[in-house]
Amino acid sequence: MRSIINAVKYALILSLTLLPTSSKAAAIGEWTYYFSYQDATHCIPVGNSIYALYAGNLLVYDTEDNSVITPTKLDGLSEKNISLMRYCEAQQKTVMVYSNGNIDLLHKKGSIENLPQYKNKYVGTQLNDLTVVGSQAFLATSEGIVHLNLANAEITGFYTLDEPIFSATTCEDFLYATTASGVYRCNLEQNPLDHANWSVCSSLVARQLITQSGHLYLRTENKGVYVLEPGGTNPRQLIAQSQTYYFADPSGILFGNTKSYTEISAQSPVQVKPSVTLPATTTYLCRAKDGTLWSAQGFEGV
DSSP states (O other), X not given: OEEOOOOOEEEOOSOGGXXXXXXXXXXXXXXXXXXXXXXXXXXXXXXXXXXXXXXXXXXXXXXXXXXXXXXXXXXXOSOSOEEEEEEEXXXXXXXXXXXXXXXXXXXXXXXXXXXXXXXXXXXXXXXXXXXXXXXXXXEEESSOEEEEETTTTEEEEEEOOSSOOOEEEEETTEEEEEETTEEEEEEXXXXXXXXXXXXXXXXXXXXXXXXXXXXXXXXXXXXXXXXXXXXXXXOEEEEOSOOOEEEEEXXXXXXXXXXXXXXXXXXXXXXXXXXXXXXTTOOXXXXXXXXXXXXXXXXXXX
């Protein structure tokens, strides 16, 4: 286990986008890395900090003291170019998947656990989605589903359906996966390695699957958002407008696009609140524990 202990801290000046492309001095014969922190594409709350991705590079903003750190390979990260990132509240770990399939688990206090097995076995794989449910995480790829046990920091399974997986998650007693053929599910009491244990539960093609309050939500490419209620077999549409991303926390789910976001409360899992307009440059939206909304807005920062 490694630890981020040497990341350089900056004073926050007006906007995160004012930070110049950074480098860290290296001795003769050593490599120097140059990173871009100008195009914010993703952000998540982690305790009192906001973790943001700038062109695949990690930037951590402390909301209490307004400081910023930019962890890199020189500080203990395994790679550069982070493709997917989600936070596990149960284990206080941030799951980071790099573009080459390597996986880091970054603890809230800075230590790092690396899971290189998938990267070492599959080269050139397409990474589609990352979901976290409790202490489990599911990485959906063109090759299959990577099942991560975040408590033990290990890969506990790899499941295939002979076609690319867009997204995967658990809900109630089932493991769900969505493909170009529809949504499949496997009872958790059965072995997901056996294709015979999987069955199609919906012909709807979803890009992302989200679990909340015993309900399974399906974000489609251009048909909005559907919900599969507990015990149900037929997803019904909740949001007609196309949504391009989501953020889930114990309070509910935020579905959004570049123009607006819509919330579904955890206490009223099939009721959609009125949409709220967003700045046109918004690429992602998240919510901190105090209710503050944070958005990644490209070259305008976070």
